[in-house]
Amino acid sequence: MSKFHILVVEDDAPVRNLITTTLKAHDYGFLTAADGQEAVMAAASHNPDVILLDLGLPDMDGVEVIRRVRSWSNVPIIVISARSEDSDKIDALDAGADDYLTKPFSVEELLARLRVIQRRLSQMEDQSPHAVFVNGQLKIDYAAGCVYLNGEEIHLTPIEYKLLCLLARNIGKVLTHRFITQSVWGASWENDVGSLRVFMATLRKKLETSPDGPRYIQTHVGVGYRMVRVE
Numbered sequence: 001m002s003k004f005h006i007l008v009v010e011d012d013a014p015v016r017n018l019i020t021t022t023l024k025a026h027d028y029g030f031l032t033a034a035d036g037q038e039a040v041m042a043a044a045s046h047n048p049d050v051i052l053l054d055l056g057l058p059d060m061d062g063v064e065v066i067r068r069v070r071s072w073s074n075v076p077i078i079v080i081s082a083r084s085e086d087s088d089k090i091d092a093l094d095a096g097a098d099d100y101l102t103k104p105f106s107v108e109e110l111l112a113r114l115r116v117i118q119r120r121l122s123q124m125e126d127q128s129p130h131a132v133f134v135n136g137q138l139k140i141d142y143a144a145g146c147v148y149l150n151g152e153e154i155h156l157t158p159i160e161y162k163l164l165c166l167l168a169r170n171i172g173k174v175l176t177h178r179f180i181t182q183s184v185w186g187a188s189w190e191n192d193v194g195s196l197r198v199f200m201a202t203l204r205k206k207l208e209t210s211p212d213g214p215r216y217i218q219t220h221v222g223v224g225y226r227m228v229r230v231e
């Protein structure tokens with residue numbers, strides 16, 4: 001397999017060096033950009049496998065970089081932001097980012113996120129026609145519209161089924177409340193987070209059997225939800 005190439009977009013040299021040193025030590029290929037303009041150009045000319053993107057750039061907002069790159073590319077984008085405000089993360093995710101890390105972050109955390117993306121990409125290559133989705137003990141038969149947990153069929157309402165399929169198709173990716181409500185109900189329901197929570201609660205009741213907490217669907221407080229890959 002050829003080396004995984006990562007575009008590191010960060011104007012802060014010490015942080016950029018920390019990231020590239022980490023990547024080098026773990027045998028990742030990389031290139032760097034110190035501002036938004038350079039980032040967009042590098043994304044277009046080098047076609048990286050993943051982009052690590054700082055949001056606070058000198059020439060343009062990182063969210064703008066996401067919008068531009070998304071106009072032609074589906075490359076996974078992990079946002080690295082010093083901003084702890086939920087609204088910044090949400091703007092980035094809504095613009096098409098896949099995941100986020102908040103500074104200060106540990107290098108282990110960064111490497112873990114990269115592994116998740118790598119696994120997702122290799123799985124996407126493996127199973128081209130997505131007739132059946134399998135994650136741990138959860139199975140979705142898209143053609144039949146049936147969901148199984150531990151080998152037994154579970155009965156979902158149409159809305160719960162739509163929610164589950166949306167999360168499954170975007171496994172590993174944080175989906176914002178707005179993205180979910182728009183996808184499931186359409187624009188008129190935009191930001192009806194209260195209703196979304198109710199449907200999510202009933203879906204989880206059917207899906208999450210462990211008393212130790214959710215296995216399949218992770219809550220990102222104030223941001224949204226993500227389906228995690230279960231071993």
Ligand code: CA
Nearest residue numbers: 011054056057
């Ligand atoms: Ca910065």
